[in-house]
Amino acid sequence: MLDEVISNQEEIILLAVGSLQPDAYAYALKKEVKVQSGLGWSLGTIHTILYRLENKGLLKSEMGGATGKRGGRSKRLYSLTTKGLGLVDQLQQMRQAMWHKLSTNLQK
Amino acid sequence: MSARETYQPPKMALRLLDRFCDQRWKDEIIGDMQEQYEDAIAIKGQRRAMLLYWWEVFRLLRPHIFRKTKRQSRIMLSFNHIKISYRNLLKNKVYAFINILGLSVGIASVMLIAIYVNYETSYDKFFEDSDRIHRLALERVYPGRVKTFGTSSIMLAPTLNDIYPQVEKATRLHRLFFNNEVTVTIEENNESFVETRFMFADSAFFQVFSHEFIQGAPETALDEVNSVIVTESTAIKYFGKSDVLGKTINANGGPLQISGVIKDVPANSHIHFDLLGSTFALPFLNNAITQGSWVNPWVYTYVKLRPGVSQESFQKVLPDLSETYGGANYAQQAGSDWKEKGHAFNYFLQPIESIHLRSKLDVEVEANSDISYVYIITIIAIIILTISSINFINLSIARSAERAKEVGIRKVMGSQRGALISQFLTESTFVCFISALLSVGLVFLTIPKFNEILGTYLNFTSIIQPVALIILLLFVIIIGVVSGFYPAMVISSLQPSKVLKGSYKSSGKGVWLRNGLIVIQFVISIFMISGSIIVSQQMDYLVNKNLGFNKSDVLVIRQAGSTGNNYNAFYNELNQMSDVVSVGKTFAVPGDFLGSAVFQVNDPDVEAIRVNTVTTDREYLETMRFEIVAGRGFDINFNDSLSIVVNESTVKAMGVQNPIGLKFTGNNNGQNPNPELTIIGVVKDYNFFSLHSEISPLVMTYGGNNFNSNVLAVRINSSNLQNTLRKIDETWSGYSEQPINYSFLDASLEEQYEADKASTSVFDIFTYIAIIMSCTGLFGLATYVVNQRSKEMSIRKVLGASLPNIILVFSKEFLLLIVLAFLLGAPAAYFALGEWLSDFAYHVNIGAMAFIVAGSVTLALVLLTVSYQAIRVALVNPVKILRSE
Numbered sequence: 004m005l006d007e008v009i010s011n012q013e014e015i016i017l018l019a020v021g022s023l024q025p026d027a028y029a030y031a032l033k034k035e036v037k038v039q040s041g042l043g044w045s046l047g048t049i050h051t052i053l054y055r056l057e058n059k060g061l062l063k064s065e066m067g068g069a070t071g072k073r074g075g076r077s078k079r080l081y082s083l084t085t086k087g088l089g090l091v092d093q094l095q096q097m098r099q100a101m102w103h104k105l106s107t108n109l110q111k
Numbered sequence: 112m113s114a115r116e117t118y119q120p121p122k123m124a125l126r127l128l129d130r131f132c133d134q135r136w137k138d139e140i141i142g143d144m145q146e147q148y149e150d151a152i153a154i155k156g157q158r159r160a161m162l163l164y165w166w167e168v169f170r171l172l173r174p175h176i177f178r179k180t181k182r183q184s185r186i187m188l189s190f191n192h193i194k195i196s197y198r199n200l201l202k203n204k205v206y207a208f209i210n211i212l213g214l215s216v217g218i219a220s221v222m223l224i225a226i227y228v229n230y231e232t233s234y235d236k237f238f239e240d241s242d243r244i245h246r247l248a249l250e251r252v253y254p255g256r257v258k259t260f261g262t263s264s265i266m267l268a269p270t271l272n273d274i275y276p277q278v279e280k281a282t283r284l285h286r287l288f289f290n291n292e293v294t295v296t297i298e299e300n301n302e303s304f305v306e307t308r309f310m311f312a313d314s315a316f317f318q319v320f321s322h323e324f325i326q327g328a329p330e331t332a333l334d335e336v337n338s339v340i341v342t343e344s345t346a347i348k349y350f351g352k353s354d355v356l357g358k359t360i361n362a363n364g365g366p367l368q369i370s371g372v373i374k375d376v377p378a379n380s381h382i383h384f385d386l387l388g389s390t391f392a393l394p395f396l397n398n399a400i401t402q403g404s405w406v407n408p409w410v411y412t413y414v415k416l417r418p419g420v421s422q423e424s425f426q427k428v429l430p431d432l433s434e435t436y437g438g439a440n441y442a443q444q445a446g447s448d449w450k451e452k453g454h455a456f457n458y459f460l461q462p463i464e465s466i467h468l469r470s471k472l473d474v475e476v477e478a479n480s481d482i483s484y485v486y487i488i489t490i491i492a493i494i495i496l497t498i499s500s501i502n503f504i505n506l507s508i509a510r511s512a513e514r515a516k517e518v519g520i521r522k523v524m525g526s527q528r529g530a531l532i533s534q535f536l537t538e539s540t541f542v543c544f545i546s547a548l549l550s551v552g553l554v555f556l557t558i559p560k561f562n563e564i565l566g567t568y569l570n571f572t573s574i575i576q577p578v579a580l581i582i583l584l585l586f587v588i589i590i591g592v593v594s595g596f597y598p599a600m601v602i603s604s605l606q607p608s609k610v611l612k613g614s615y616k617s618s619g620k621g622v623w624l625r626n627g628l629i630v631i632q633f634v635i636s637i638f639m640i641s642g643s644i645i646v647s648q649q650m651d652y653l654v655n656k657n658l659g660f661n662k663s664d665v666l667v668i669r670q671a672g673s674t675g676n677n678y679n680a681f682y683n684e685l686n687q688m689s690d691v692v693s694v695g696k697t698f699a700v701p702g703d704f705l706g707s708a709v710f711q712v713n714d715p716d717v718e719a720i721r722v723n724t725v726t727t728d729r730e731y732l733e734t735m736r737f738e739i740v741a742g743r744g745f746d747i748n749f750n751d752s753l754s755i756v757v758n759e760s761t762v763k764a765m766g767v768q769n770p771i772g773l774k775f776t777g778n779n780n781g782q783n784p785n786p787e788l789t790i791i792g793v794v795k796d797y798n799f800f801s802l803h804s805e806i807s808p809l810v811m812t813y814g815g816n817n818f819n820s821n822v823l824a825v826r827i828n829s830s831n832l833q834n835t836l837r838k839i840d841e842t843w844s845g846y847s848e849q850p851i852n853y854s855f856l857d858a859s860l861e862e863q864y865e866a867d868k869a870s871t872s873v874f875d876i877f878t879y880i881a882i883i884m885s886c887t888g889l890f891g892l893a894t895y896v897v898n899q900r901s902k903e904m905s906i907r908k909v910l911g912a913s914l915p916n917i918i919l920v921f922s923k924e925f926l927l928l929i930v931l932a933f934l935l936g937a938p939a940a941y942f943a944l945g946e947w948l949s950d951f952a953y954h955v956n957i958g959a960m961a962f963i964v965a966g967s968v969t970l971a972l973v974l975l976t977v978s979y980q981a982i983r984v985a986l987v988n989p990v991k992i993l994r995s996e
Contacts, residue, residue, distance in 0.1 A: 028139070028143065029139065029140075029143045030143040030146050030147050033147070045166070045167055045170035045171075046140070046143055046144065046147065046167050046170065046171060047167065047170035047171040047172070047173055047176075048170065050136075050140070050171065050173070050176065051173055051175065054175050066138075066139070069142070070146075072145070072146055072149055073142040073143075073145050073146050074141070074142065074145045076138050076139065076141055076142030076145065077138055077139065077142065078139055078142060078143070079139040
């Protein structure tokens, strides 16, 4: 069972944050999305999704990790909350169950 | 770190980002952007990286990233603004009604005009490769004068096809110039029809023009002499179905086989036909081909140039073409010294896309429109839009008195000016939006009427398209912002302390603008009123001018030739009817197309002139009541078979004192010399074509005894019209199988001015709209002014001013503006209308009358509107107004 329904975009970002944390910040996520899905989202798009997910309580963030390449500016580092991790898990289980049913159904 | 300095992102973009981005996000976002920028430079180079940076900055323009301050958030459109706008509209329904109605009429007019202009400029563009198709038109230079024909030699197209590689395909089209009525009989179901859109083309026609075939093959459809192409609706008219390939119809003296059915020719083409036969089916065209005639411009030649061949470059080969291939024939016809004599045959190209609006040659395929109508109507659209925007501004300002308290309270409660401005802009855009919705409905309702008046085929669906709707939306926003801006500035600048105390009076700063707007409106009103008066004077003149003959009670029977052997019997029976005064035989009645020829008289001092010719008989002169000014008309007591009557213009053109007795010795056709013809009389100049053109030389030849003309002019006694017509009809059906084809001369002459009438009725309609809208605007303004000065008026009243006094005081303010507007508007109308009138060879002179009427009408309307408001205030008990201070 799902606790809440999120969009496909939100799900991709949630998964990307989980796979990159603790170093998950907007630009790194953008690159990860590009590598994994081929989608060229703008920073603005990613930023909006992160903002929504944080408001929903699926993500938390903290500042840190300034580097010279960034002109000494700090990053906002995102990580999954317990709720977020739970949702990712639920999504995965739901998908596996449905996929199983679908493939047996089609093999008949 | 110093190495990093070179990788500075675009300054402007960074500044923009810095400006809108909230402090909360700024650090991380700029950091991310910087990191991405560095990566992009490494991969894609500096230029692409900069573009990417800009792109990303724009993509970051999102509400949650925006800086959160009080001021910025107020500028954002909020739902509350729309709610307040809605309530304000409901609160004052009259105001809302005037405003929305005025604006929607304005927008609807503009939309209609936009559709019209779009339609007019779309002519012939639906043909494939229409940009490569041109018509070859002929500039024919005669000694001493020039004529330009839309038509050209029949030899031109084959020459182009055979010899010039620049030409993909050239084709010929012929329409029947003299009598375009063709009787088509369908033996299969024993029916006959009179067709007026029967044209002829050669087999290359459909390789140039991409008409859509329902049946048959475009490449071979016109290969046979007896083949004919019909349009879908013609096929259905004849046979009740469109599947008619191979069926036989009878026309032009023989059976024709249908070799193709095409979709109906779209309305926005300059060539319309219902049936298209082969040019080779016409004997005189075949003769012209056999003789290799380059002189007679009898067909339209259309060429499709190969891709990449420009109009200019092909134009350059035409002079050489004309002389190389046509030279021999020119010499044969006009003498070997034709060039020295001053003859020339210059061909030029007309892109078909431009023919409808820009071509005004002799012998067009059909009457074309004029680009100036498109310009005029576009200007009218702009004028109407201006008026409705001005109205909107005036009404909004007028309403500001009522809104003043609201603004005062809002300001006291802490509202900032920016927020108020944005509220008023939202309101005006909201009103515009409602008006736009309404106007779409208005357009839907009025399009059929508009089509009826203009004879166009405009389609409502052309505005229900994404592009058009987006333009409309942008348009709404622009009008909303432009016309809402000034009122918003005025209202939002009110001082709360003063307003709430009850003494509301706006600063005098905006007065000049307000007055300026009023003057503009009156200039437009005066221009439109005087313009429409002059236009209607001209129309009356055209219809009622003495044309040099009596056009009333003349019935014109066409296709009388279809009675065949019964011609004389029919003619005699017609003559014996009690209600028939006289019957004249003729080739053509006034308004019909006439042939022309060059004539030379037997006097070496008189130059050869080009004349129009018409063959008639004695009774025709009598029937038409022509006036003979010298010599005599055709007479029963003389043998007139070699006599001719000329008109005054001919005499003038020859430059002789006494033309009677002069003999015409021959025309320009060397092969068939004319018999010697003697001038026996001079007829008073009469308009044998239309009042658009000057009367030109005309020669009437005598038809002789066995003259079975196709046209009969019948002067009838109109006292018992129904009965007479019925009797003529009955007589006719005794002699011919065809239905009778008759019309009244005066009615068909009026039809010549259909196009002028259409444009003037459009002018009239939009004049009314402009005037009504100006008055509503004025009404709003008068309300405002009267409210402002209500205290002053109350004091005047207390001190003993009478009602007329008070009205006068108010009106004085506007009178000055009207005078100013009159001084600007009247001369503008004078020059603009003078230009329009110069298009008519015969026209009225612009008198002072039109301007006096326009001025007084405007004045009367102004006084009426202003005094309504003034009386309203003047009748109120002064105590009510004066007690609150």
